[in-house]
Amino acid sequence: MTTETLLRVENLKKHFPIRGGVLGKEIGSVKAVEGVSFEVKKGETLGIVGESGCGKSTTGRMLLRLIEPTDGKIYFEDQDVTELSTSDMRKLRRDMQMVFQDPFASLNPRHTVEKILEEPLKVHGIGTPKERKQKVRELLEIVGLSSYHAKRYPHQFSGGQRQRIGIARALMTQPKLIIADEPVSALDVSIQAQVLNLMQDLQKEFQLTYIVIAHDLGVVRHISDRVGVMYLGRMAELTESEKMYDKPLHPYTQALLSAVPIPDPLYEKDSIVLEGDIPSPSNPPSGCAFHTRCPYKMDVCTQKVPELREHEPGHYVACHLYTEEGSAAGQNKQLPEEGKHE
Amino acid sequence: MGEPAQKLDPVNKSPQEETISPWKEAWRKFRKNKIALVGTSIVFFFILIAIFAPLIAPQGINEQDLPNRLQPPSSDFWFGTDDFGRDIFSRVVFGARLSLTVGFLAVVGSAIVGSMLGIIAGYYGKWVDTIISRIFDIMLAFPSILLAIAVVSILGPSLRNALIAIAIINIPNFGRLIRSRVLSVKEEEYIMAAKAIGMSDSRILFSHVLPNSMTPIIVQGSLAIATAILEAAALGFLGLGAQIPEPEWGAMLAASRALLVQAPWTLFFPGLAIMLAVLGFNLMGDGLRDALDPKMKT
Ligand SMILES: Nc1ncnc2c1ncn2[C@@H]1O[C@H](COP(=O)(O)OP(=O)(O)O)[C@@H](O)[C@H]1O
Numbered sequence: 337m338t339t340e341t342l343l344r345v346e347n348l349k350k351h352f353p354i355r356g357g358v359l360g361k362e363i364g365s366v367k368a369v370e371g372v373s374f375e376v377k378k379g380e381t382l383g384i385v386g387e388s389g390c391g392k393s394t395t396g397r398m399l400l401r402l403i404e405p406t407d408g409k410i411y412f413e414d415q416d417v418t419e420l421s422t423s424d425m426r427k428l429r430r431d432m433q434m435v436f437q438d439p440f441a442s443l444n445p446r447h448t449v450e451k452i453l454e455e456p457l458k459v460h461g462i463g464t465p466k467e468r469k470q471k472v473r474e475l476l477e478i479v480g481l482s483s484y485h486a487k488r489y490p491h492q493f494s495g496g497q498r499q500r501i502g503i504a505r506a507l508m509t510q511p512k513l514i515i516a517d518e519p520v521s522a523l524d525v526s527i528q529a530q531v532l533n534l535m536q537d538l539q540k541e542f543q544l545t546y547i548v549i550a551h552d553l554g555v556v557r558h559i560s561d562r563v564g565v566m567y568l569g570r571m572a573e574l575t576e577s578e579k580m581y582d583k584p585l586h587p588y589t590q591a592l593l594s595a596v597p598i599p600d601p602l603y604e605k606d607s608i609v610l611e612g613d614i615p616s617p618s619n620p621p622s623g624c625a626f627h628t629r630c631p632y633k634m635d636v637c638t639q640k641v642p643e644l645r646e647h648e649p650g651h652y653v654a655c656h657l658y659t660e661e662g663s664a665a666g667q668n669k670q671l672p673e674e675g676k677h678e
Numbered sequence: 679m680g681e682p683a684q685k686l687d688p689v690n691k692s693p694q695e696e697t698i699s700p701w702k703e704a705w706r707k708f709r710k711n712k713i714a715l716v717g718t719s720i721v722f723f724f725i726l727i728a729i730f731a732p733l734i735a736p737q738g739i740n741e742q743d744l745p746n747r748l749q750p751p752s753s754d755f756w757f758g759t760d761d762f763g764r765d766i767f768s769r770v771v772f773g774a775r776l777s778l779t780v781g782f783l784a785v786v787g788s789a790i791v792g793s794m795l796g797i798i799a800g801y802y803g804k805w806v807d808t809i810i811s812r813i814f815d816i817m818l819a820f821p822s823i824l825l826a827i828a829v830v831s832i833l834g835p836s837l838r839n840a841l842i843a844i845a846i847i848n849i850p851n852f853g854r855l856i857r858s859r860v861l862s863v864k865e866e867e868y869i870m871a872a873k874a875i876g877m878s879d880s881r882i883l884f885s886h887v888l889p890n891s892m893t894p895i896i897v898q899g900s901l902a903i904a905t906a907i908l909e910a911a912a913l914g915f916l917g918l919g920a921q922i923p924e925p926e927w928g929a930m931l932a933a934s935r936a937l938l939v940q941a942p943w944t945l946f947f948p949g950l951a952i953m954l955a956v957l958g959f960n961l962m963g964d965g966l967r968d969a970l971d972p973k974m975k976t
Pocket residue numbers: 352353366367368386387388389390391392393394395617
């Protein structure tokens with residue numbers, strides 16, 4: 337793996353206006369994404385996890401500008417994507433593709449598989465009609481389907497097969513980056529592993545870079561090199577996959593991990609149970625957005641937003657337990673288990 | 679390359695498995711629907727009558743035969759004769775041409791105009807949508823037959839103007855239907871997927887939004903023909919549509935309304951024709967809806 341950066345995101349924000357009243361005036365906003373920054377290296381897989389509604393899809397869609405960011409910068413191969421014109425952005429999508437969550441909804445029911453897969457090539461003017469049809473058949477085989485499937489319609493396939501079609505579509509233009517938004521969460525558990533394995537094989541074969549979004553840590557565990565945990569529009573913790581699972585720093589990550597069923601019966605760990613609901617992103621809590629549910633909450637937590645900081649090399653966390661304010665507060669603070677061993 | 683999908687995915691199909699297009703699937707469903715087939719048969723029956731009217735009708739539409747006036751149905755005059763001695767069977771047969779033509783043309787007209795307005799409103803949204811939607815609301819606020827009467831009184835009574843009036847009053851039905859359909863199709867994930875591969879908005883409109891918004895037009899269209907036939911008859915009955923001696927069913931009813939007791943057949947057969955034609959298109963439309971678009975509510 338090279339260490340070259342493919343994508344860099346700086347302070348990305350999306351506020352969806354809430355309109356009300358007869359005149360449709362803006363009466364508030366949903367702060368779906370509230371200042372997210374991260375980098376993706378060439379050839380790596382970055383996992384993004386978090387409970388439903390925390391802004392993962394919005395983040396993913398903003399990277400391709402399917403949703404226009406409210407603020408922030410996106411650099412793809414050092415090019416500022418947010419500055420591109422609409423038509424240049426469309427051209428750039430050849431290099432950045434997306435796999436969608438719902439394999440039933442993301443394929444047009446009135447198009448044959450061939451038409452669906454050919455479309456990206458046509459849009460970008462790649463190949464002659466004959467070459468395109470050839471490529472469609474090749475890719476069907478590559479994703480584990482058969483070339484004779486080309487003439488069928490999406491409703492003739494199972495969920496797993498449709499997701500393979502969705503993946504094939506994303507591969508048609510030989511992109512550099514694929515953003516997969518919960519690519520397996522709509523599938524049967526028995527099929528999930530197959531599709532994830534396929535994605536890993538494809539990554540090797542085509543030197544792909546992935547951003548894989550999931551709502552539970554289990555799914556991205558094996559496929560990701562690094563994982564970012566999001567909470568209420570912000571990045572709570574970001575580090576290598578191994579570290580995240582062995583030594584989570586953020587109380588929210590710890591809670592998420594203790595919610596993942598652990599196959600090893602000898603594995604013992606105090607589990608932190610997440611109490612209460614996720615607060616509304618239209619009216620997020622002050623300071624650290626997690627303070628309403630955090631067992632380690634301190635005074636400073638309700639007042640100041642903890643920044644995402646590099647606590648150890650390559651391990652970023654946004655929590656006052658690891659800031660000067662938190663320590664300086666001199667409170668009788670109780671470091672979470674993993675933190676204590678420091 | 680992972681496990682071959684064929685082994686584990688249950689819905690695997692052999693190469694021989696045929697391609698089932700959404701149309702084919704709909705046709706399979708439609709074919710199983712007995713009532714819809716009855717409706718379709720009635721519709722085709724009327725279409726054949728309309729096409730071959732000159733061969734079927736024993737007489738012309740205006741062959742007066744005063745000695746034979748007000749004859750009850752018999753082997754000579756299947757549906758009897760009216761007070762001018764005209765053969766009612768012949769007139770009802772030719773009337774199918776008028777009613778079907780008016781129903782079909784009016785609906786095609788309102789479907790084209792209504793869909794275009796609906797697409798523009800749904801796709802562009804904002805103030806364009808507001809203006810078009812308000813116009814539809816205003817038109818729908820009046821009972822449609824009143825609106826038709828108003829249009830005909832401006833244009834003058836004739837069958838052609840009745841057709842135009844019926845086309846106009848049906849525009850908002852199609853417009854609203856297509857608008858809401860476009861709005862919901864726009865939110866589908868495959869539209870997002872089309873954007874994600876780099877497709878332009880106008881291309882998405884033509885290759886994804888429009889084709890997926892079309893089925894309601896077919897369903898609504900066949901139901902609207904039924905209504906249009908009824909509206910044409912109503913206008914004819916009021917003297918605002920077809921003019922004497924055109925054998926339009928509604929006008930025939932109006933001309934004979936004084937004869938209800940004396941010669942009921944003069945009313946019965948044109949009335950029966952209206953009822954059957956309307957029933958046929960309605961049953962066919964319901965069947966089409968169940969087959970093409972089960973979610974659709976009209
Ligand atoms: N188009 C939109 N308009 C308004 N609010 C939205 C829109 N899309 C998403 N949201 C809101 O933004 C928040 C984040 O949504 P999303 O990014 O889909 O979360 P996730 O993918 O993590 O489940 C949610 O509260 C959601 O309701």
